[in-house]
Amino acid sequence: MQESVSRRQFVRLGASSVFLLQAALSPWKLWGMMQGEERNWSVLRTKDIEVLRKIIPEVVGWGDLKADDAELYLHMTLRRLDQLLGDLADASRGDLILLLDLLQFPVSRMFLGLWSSWDKARGEDIRAFLESWEQSWLTLKRFGYQSLVQLIHFAWYGTEAGQKRSGYPGPSATIRAFLSRSEGESHGVN
Amino acid sequence: MVLTDVFAEGMQREGWQLIDGARLEKDLRLEADAVIIGTGAGGGVAADMLSQAGRSVILVEEGVLATSKDFQLREAESYSRFYQEGMTRTTQDGAISILQGRAVGGSTTVNWTSSFRTPEPTLRHWASDGDVTGLDIETLAPWFERMEQRLSIFPWELANPNNDILRRGCAALGWAHGAIPRNVKACWNLGVCGLGCPTNAKQSSLVTFIPDALRRGATLLHRVRAERLVFRGEQVDALEARAMDPTLRRASSVRITLRAPLYILAGGAIGTPALLLRSQAPDPYQVLGRRTFLHPSIFGFAQTADEVHPYHGAPQSIYSDHFQWLAGVTGPMGYKIEAAPLLPMFASVVMRGHGTEHWERMQALPHTAGALALLRDGFHPESSGGRVILRSDGSPTLDYPVNDYLLDGVKRAYLSLAELYFAGGAKAFHAAHGDSAVYYSWQEAKRAIQEFRYEKLRFRLGSAHVMGGCAMSDNPKRGVVNSQGRHHQIANVYVGDGSLFPSSIGANPQLSIFAIVGKVMQDLVSG
Numbered sequence: 001m002q003e004s005v006s007r008r009q010f011v012r013l014g015a016s017s018v019f020l021l022q023a024a025l026s027p028w029k030l031w032g033m034m035q036g037e038e039r040n041w042s043v044l045r046t047k048d049i050e051v052l053r054k055i056i057p058e059v060v061g062w063g064d065l066k067a068d069d070a071e072l073y074l075h076m077t078l079r080r081l082d083q084l085l086g087d088l089a090d091a092s093r094g095d096l097i098l099l100l101d102l103l104q105f106p107v108s109r110m111f112l113g114l115w116s117s118w119d120k121a122r123g124e125d126i127r128a129f130l131e132s133w134e135q136s137w138l139t140l141k142r143f144g145y146q147s148l149v150q151l152i153h154f155a156w157y158g159t160e161a162g163q164k165r166s167g168y169p170g171p172s173a174t175i176r177a178f179l180s181r182s183e184g185e186s187h188g189v190n
Numbered sequence: 191m192v193l194t195d196v197f198a199e200g201m202q203r204e205g206w207q208l209i210d211g212a213r214l215e216k217d218l219r220l221e222a223d224a225v226i227i228g229t230g231a232g233g234g235v236a237a238d239m240l241s242q243a244g245r246s247v248i249l250v251e252e253g254v255l256a257t258s259k260d261f262q263l264r265e266a267e268s269y270s271r272f273y274q275e276g277m278t279r280t281t282q283d284g285a286i287s288i289l290q291g292r293a294v295g296g297s298t299t300v301n302w303t304s305s306f307r308t309p310e311p312t313l314r315h316w317a318s319d320g321d322v323t324g325l326d327i328e329t330l331a332p333w334f335e336r337m338e339q340r341l342s343i344f345p346w347e348l349a350n351p352n353n354d355i356l357r358r359g360c361a362a363l364g365w366a367h368g369a370i371p372r373n374v375k376a377c378w379n380l381g382v383c384g385l386g387c388p389t390n391a392k393q394s395s396l397v398t399f400i401p402d403a404l405r406r407g408a409t410l411l412h413r414v415r416a417e418r419l420v421f422r423g424e425q426v427d428a429l430e431a432r433a434m435d436p437t438l439r440r441a442s443s444v445r446i447t448l449r450a451p452l453y454i455l456a457g458g459a460i461g462t463p464a465l466l467l468r469s470q471a472p473d474p475y476q477v478l479g480r481r482t483f484l485h486p487s488i489f490g491f492a493q494t495a496d497e498v499h500p501y502h503g504a505p506q507s508i509y510s511d512h513f514q515w516l517a518g519v520t521g522p523m524g525y526k527i528e529a530a531p532l533l534p535m536f537a538s539v540v541m542r543g544h545g546t547e548h549w550e551r552m553q554a555l556p557h558t559a560g561a562l563a564l565l566r567d568g569f570h571p572e573s574s575g576g577r578v579i580l581r582s583d584g585s586p587t588l589d590y591p592v593n594d595y596l597l598d599g600v601k602r603a604y605l606s607l608a609e610l611y612f613a614g615g616a617k618a619f620h621a622a623h624g625d626s627a628v629y630y631s632w633q634e635a636k637r638a639i640q641e642f643r644y645e646k647l648r649f650r651l652g653s654a655h656v657m658g659g660c661a662m663s664d665n666p667k668r669g670v671v672n673s674q675g676r677h678h679q680i681a682n683v684y685v686g687d688g689s690l691f692p693s694s695i696g697a698n699p700q701l702s703i704f705a706i707v708g709k710v711m712q713d714l715v716s717g
Contacts, residue, residue, distance in 0.1 A: 061549035080266065086439060087276025091581050130544055134624050142647035143284045146542075150287075151278070153538040157552070158266030166534040167556040171263045172380050172502055175388060178193055179262055 043085040043093065048100045049078060051118055052152075058126045059152040062165075073161060081155035096151070099144050112141065193389055196397050197257040206404040208255065211414035211433030214444045220409065221449045222246040225429050227416045227465065228456035230296020231703035232687030234395025236454045237403035239711040247408040248448055249400070250431060252457075253293035254438060255412040257396070261386030265535040268385035271438075272300050274460075281576065281590040285646040286486055287539070288588070289654040290458055292438075293386075294412050295396030297458070298700060301654070302383045302505040302531065303372040303392055305343045306697035307334045308705070311519045315569060320692035321665040323673045325706065333705035338371070341393040343701065345369035348379060350503025353529045355492060355559050357508045359614030365512035370528070372504060373700075381502045381531060415441050416457065417584075419469035425682045426453050426469075455660070456687040456707070459483075463578040463659040463689060464586030466670075472679040475667045478660065479578035482588055483694035484653035485564040488600050489530055489540045490607030491551070492559040492616035493628070500560050505531035506698075513563075513606055514696060520569050523599030526697060527606065530560035542622045542650045551620070561611070563603035568658065568693030570595060575694075578659050588656075592646040600651075601644055608635040623649035655699050660689035668692075674717070675710035686710060 044052070056077050057070065065073065085093055102108040106117070113132040116125050133145035156162040163170070171179065200206045209218070223245035226233050233249060241247050254271060261268070269277035274290040281288065291297035308330065316322040337343070347369055349357055360367035377391040390397050404410060413434040420428040429448040432441035455462045463479035471478065510527040517524065530540065532555060540560070541551055551558070567573045576590030608619045612632040619635050620628045625642040629635035642649070663669025666678040675690060677683040686707045688699050695702050 059544045061545040061547070063546060063549065083270070084276060084278070086437070087270050088278050089275050089581075089585055089587075090583060091585070091587070092275070092278065092280070127545060134544070139283070139645075139647055146647055147284055149542075149544050150539050153544075153548075154266075154269075154278070154535055157535040157538040158269075162538075163265070163534045166537070166552045167554075168501055168534045169499075171382055172378075174378060175263070175380055175382075178388065 041082050044078065044082045047104055051100060051103050052078060052081070054118055054121055054126055055148070056152055056156070058123060058130060059149050060156045073156070076159040076161060077152065077156045080158050081151060084151060084155055084158070096147060099148065112144070193258060195257050195259050196390060196401050197255065198259070200401055200404060204405060207407065207409040208404075209409065209411045209414075210255070211411060211444065211446070212436040212442070214433045214446075217445045217447075219447045219449070220248055222248040222409070223450060224248070224452040224454060225250065225448045225450040226454040226456055226686070227429065228296060228458060228461060228687060229294050229395060229400060229410070230291065230456065230458060230687065231298050231395055231700050232707040233296065233454070233456035234298065234399035235704055235707045236456055236686040236711050237408055238399035239708065239715060240454075241403040241406040241408050243715040245715075247403060248450070249403070249408060249410045250414050250416050250429070250448065251294050251410065251412045252415045252434065252438070253291070253296075253412065255294040255410070256299070256386060258388050258390050261388040263382045263385050263388060265385065265533050268300070269535065272386060282579070282587045283589075283646070285592050286484060286590060286651045286653055288460075288484070288656060289652065290460065290656060293396075294400065294410065295394045297654070298394035299386055299396045300384055301698075301700060303374055304506045304509075304528070304698040305338070305341070305371045305373045305701040308702040309514075309696045311515055312693065312696050315519050316662070316692050320661065321663045321668055322692060323664055325662075325673065325709070330705055330709065333708050334701065337701060337704040337708060341373040341398060341704065342375040343371045343373045346372045346374075346504050346507040348504065349507045350381070351496070351498045352500040352503065352531065352559050353506065353508040355494065355498070355614040355616065356510065356527065356529055356561060356610060357614075359610035359612075360508075360510050360512070362613040363610065365510050365610070367508060367510040367512070370507050370509050372507070377504065379503050381505055382533075383505050384531065384533070384536070411446065413438065414446055416465055417468065419453065419465065419471065419683070421469070424680065426680060429453065451682055453683045454686045455683065455689070456685075458687055459656040459659045459689040460578055460586050460588060462685060462687055464580060466660070467578065467580050467586075468584050471677075473670075474679065477668065478670050480659065481568065481575045481661055481692070482578055482590070482659040483568040483575045483657045483691070484590060485655040485657075485694050486567060486592075486596060487562045487564050487652050487654075488603050488607075489560065489562050489622040489650055489652070490604060490611065491541065491561075491620050491622070492611035492614070493554055493618040494557050494559055494615070495617055497556050498559045499556055500532035500537075500558055501534075505529065510610075513602070514566065522602070523570065523573065523595060524566045524696065525563040525599060525603045525606070526566070527561060527563050527610065530562040532558060532560045540622055540650050540652065542624065559611070559616070561607050562652075563607060564655070564698075565596065565599045565603065566694055566696040567596070575658060592651070597644040600649070601639065601642070604639045604642070605636060608632060608639060621649070655688075655694070657688045657691040657694050657699055660685045661692040662690050663692060674713045675707075684710065684714060
């Protein structure tokens with residue numbers, strides 16, 4: 001039952017931070033609304049995207065890419081991630097959103113191991129922070145690591161670019177002709 | 191050449207009764223002789239046998255009706271549409287990923303086709319330890335034969351390189367191994383079984399039992415979620431269900447009420463206990479949803495000189511049971527070794543890790559072989575499995591503690607995979623464990639694996655086989671149903687899926703479900 005204790009701690013940490021979070025996050029929200037970005041995402045909030053833009057390259061590890069490619073890959077990964085979060089059970093999505101909240105609020109962010117603010121965090125800070133989560137003696141942090149890293153990998157390797165970059169050539173040639181022919185057709189049963 | 195679509199043709203030519211919940215605008219009430227909840231291995235067989243016995247049948251499926259034309263072989267789309275929680279389902283603490291299908295045909299629509307008979311030691315254990323009667327190997331043999339014939343189950347002799355390395359390793363080490371029987375007919379050997387079969391080669395419930403039942407007039411409701419059973423006295427009087435919205439993410443406001451004198455629960459070993467829990471079904475001995483088993487599985491990878499293309503060719507064709515019963519049925523945890531096919535999304539997650547190291551491992555995918563060990567849970571006093579519980583919104587989750595007994599099995603299984611791969615000619619090995627580096631010899635790997643930290647959430651544990659939770663037992667204190675599958679307290683409710691099993695199977699469970707549910711349904715219609 002160790003884990004449920006950790007989960008409770010997780011939730012308690014979240015609950016105690018809510019008031020401060022709301023205060024801290026309202027400028028972000030306002031900024032997001034001004035950007036008009038929030039309408040385009042189904043689950044992710046503008047403030048989540050700021051954090052994820054920093055984390056994703058360090059999780060996927062694509063290293064030095066041309067600036068245009070990096071931006072494109074990031075965008076595709078964020079879009080897939082947003083769709084993926086919609087597939088999650090409500091409870092799991094709630095956990096993820098809470099985790100993203102905690103990553104943004106300075107006190108909880110420091111508790112989770114990242115000392116610098118997101119806008120100042122360098123790649124090496126984020127790598128050290130991911131490493132500390134992965135290696136932590138707290139199941140809470142390892143849970144956070146596994147959930148977040150898994151979703152980011154799922155998102156990136158679910159994109160066409162991600163599939164290609166892994167060297168996967170796609171389905172065997174024997175079936176491809178049938179796929180392209182039937183693509184978009186529907187027999188109306190679903 | 192034209193690939194036929196079983197459902198498109200059946201609807202057009204034979205007027206099959208299909209109702210898509212997402213398209214319903216008004217509440218619906220239907221009656222039949224039997225309501226079957228779930229359309230996987232168990233629900234399919236139940237529909238086939240009850241309709242054959244002349245009973246009118248309604249099938250209820252939460253997932254989408256997707257058929258050959260819908261299987262476009264894109265990982266992201268398939269996982270999102272055809273798996274529970276978009277393939278992100280885990281145990282409550284996040285430690286074990288659970289792959290379960292959610293579509294017409296259930297997991298049989300997206301599984302990897304491995305079809306083993308229930309091992310005899312498992313059946314003997316159920317009889318001696320679980321008060322199960324009438325499920326001995328002799329009684330079941332004709333059922334296995336019947337299902338093997340119906341589903342075209344034969345050992346697959348055309349091992350792809352991802353499987354062949356396991357065969358070579360086993361042969362070099364003298365470990366028992368064999369070819370895996372698969373339920374396929376005229377298989378194109380594409381390797382995309384986990385995304386749905388675009389050629390109808392896989393003999394899933396989707397293209398066998400369900401079409402047969404539909405031809406006999408069964409009604410299939412899809413994108414409809416079974417919410418609760420309504421009781422009148424000691425019997426179930428109705429099933430209350432809700433239509434799903436087109437995305438399947440939530441139920442709509444359309445209500446569906448189904449009435450029948452008989453209810454067969456076949457929503458899988460998380461869904462079936464959850465339905466009974468939501469319905470507040472009688473559970474005087476606190477056995478409902480308990481002893482739920484997973485075959486928790488660990489993963490290891492080999493890097494090879496030649497290209498393996500671990501995503502092409504039949505996913506699983508070689509297995510080894512060398513360690514399955516080695517220490518006895520009830521000793522330290524046994525395990526079955528099989529290949530793990532590696533499409534990129536799936537590979538990226540099972541490999542675990544992050545950053546440059548993970549990137550480099552993914553870059554090497556064409557030269558990577560994947561294997562898994564399925565750990566046999568539920569046979570030892572320290573392996574009592576998990577418990578299905580309901581969240582506040584009524585959705586189910588599984589509380590499955592990862593204990594030292596299991597972790598001991600995990601460690602031995604990693605050692606076996608490493609030894610096997612090096613014997614099979616691997617250049618290097620790494621485990622899906624946060625402490626694993628890449629190792630270049632068996633000796634180096636062995637030393638390191640012994641030093642890994644064995645704690646949950648430090649390594650990848652997965653499951654594609656959820657079993658138990660409504661166990662069979664003639665003793666009502668031990669099981670939810672009797673050895674004939676009938677609920678001990680509710681006379682008109684039968685369980686017809688993998689929830690029936692008093693322990694895990696010790697092999698991929700689909701043929702066990704097909705055969706045992708077949709026998710249960712035969713007893714029901716002839717009794």
